[in-house]
Amino acid sequence: MxxxxxxxxxxxxxxxxxxxxxxxxxxxxxxxxxxxxxxxxxxxxxxxxxxxxxxxxxxxxxxxxxxxxxxxxxxxxxxxxxxxxxxxxxxxxxxxxxxxxxxxxxxxxxxxxxxxxxxxxxxxxxxxxxxxxxxxxxxxxxxxxxxxxxxxxxxxxxxxxxxxxxxxxxxxxxxxxxxxxxxxxxxxxxxxxxxxxxxxxxxxxxxxxxxxxxxxxxxxxxxxxxxxxxxxxxxxxxxxxxxxDLLATDRTVHFALAGAAPPDLVRSLPGVRASQGGSSRHLSITFDRLMFTAGQVTKAVAAQADIVDMWIDEPRIEDVVRRIYARDYELR
CATH class of the missing domain: 3.40.50.300 (P-loop containing nucleotide triphosphate hydrolases)
Structure with a gap:
């Protein structure tokens, strides 16, 4: 019991x-x-x-x-x-x-x-x-x-x-x-x-x-x-x-590049969002894991730029709770 x-x-x-x-x-x-x-x-x-x-x-x-x-x-x-x-x-x-x-x-x-x-x-x-x-x-x-x-x-x-x-x-x-x-x-x-x-x-x-x-x-x-x-x-x-996995499907991959990120770096992956930090050599790619894998995103970036380092941000429970409070979910 x-x-x-x-x-x-x-x-x-x-x-x-x-x-x-x-x-x-x-x-x-x-x-x-x-x-x-x-x-x-x-x-x-x-x-x-x-x-x-x-x-x-x-x-x-x-x-x-x-x-x-x-x-x-x-x-x-x-x-x-x-x-x-x-x-x-x-x-x-x-x-x-x-x-x-x-x-x-x-x-x-x-x-x-x-x-x-x-x-x-x-x-x-x-x-x-x-x-x-x-x-x-x-x-x-x-x-x-x-x-x-x-x-x-x-x-x-x-x-x-x-x-x-x-x-x-x-x-x-x-x-x-x-x-x-x-x-x-x-x-x-x-x-x-x-x-x-x-x-x-x-x-x-x-x-x-x-x-x-x-x-x-x-x-x-x-x-x-x-x-x-x-x-x-x-x-x-x-x-x-x-x-x-149900309510926080977005992942963000961060790349440190050897040089400046070329424009339209991920044009082969429609729907992803790219942003740069304080440096032109830093690139962040946010994607839906149900549409693309981290490997696909990395492959697309590596085809056009030299990657020095990379790391992935996993979703936080904060993102889940925010959606719950906004009633932006389908669990039933």
Missing amino acids: ALIEAHGLTKVFRLADKSPGLAGSLRHLIRPRYQEHAAVRDVDLRIEAGEAVAYVGPNGAGKSTTVKLLSGIVVPTAGEVLVAGCVPHRQRRANARRIGVLFGQRSQLWWDLPVRDSLELLRDIYGVPERLYRAQLDKFDASFALGELLPVMARKLSLGQRMRADLAAALLHDPAVLYLDEPTIGLDITTKDQVRTMLRRLCEQGTTILLTTHDLADIEDLCQRIVIIDAGSIVFDGPIATIK
Whole structure:
């Protein structure tokens, strides 16, 4: 059995349907009307132990609602979900001991307490043994300098500092499943690298991670699998390499030439786009891999110029996500 399993998971919210203004409010009070909105519909999801899965989609697609369903915060309208053998909304205490949750816009810290006191409260809530608690603090300090934040009041933390402290709070009880919503928001480059390194190590040790983020470097650095949700339904679930091939077919080959690039260098390859960098000896050719191969492009350039060096830019997940957000795709 997979660590996370969802079948036909659906959540429908009932929203008030009223006209604006005081008159609309009074009419709604006397004769209320509602509309139903399916935030998540018929989601099937299976995640094995130790997987790091990116869960992405446009704003309002249903990402946060799915995480809330998996964590037991929201009760599903229909469907089934199991997390480490527990039904999250029915076995909330047992489920809470198995999961860690970090919402970028929410905090587990007590606003008027030092970070150390918040972590000690969480230690007592989860029943974390003292030896494990100390070991966890040492690990967090080595990974993202948590020690300097321990005496600071939570309300005085910057966004980046709060994210570091909240990450420690989510990981304190050594959960089997980790739900991360924008885990590196507000962090500097060095701390981001340290956090990603620690998350990769957690995966190697068997922790399962479900990641929603707009930091595309997080996805490429941590995940091998991507799940795309749109309008409440999953439209793709598979390897990142596969989705790149589906939605990012452009490749760019860069050439360093012995001399200036002759005009119409790739006239034998209709549809390709040629551009020069800061030097006339640098040439970049962008092509659709479904129409031409890198070998064909290289052969066309080599027929008219002396190539000194070359390298290829592979598509980035950023290009894929941009198309998803623009709804410029055909996956169904």
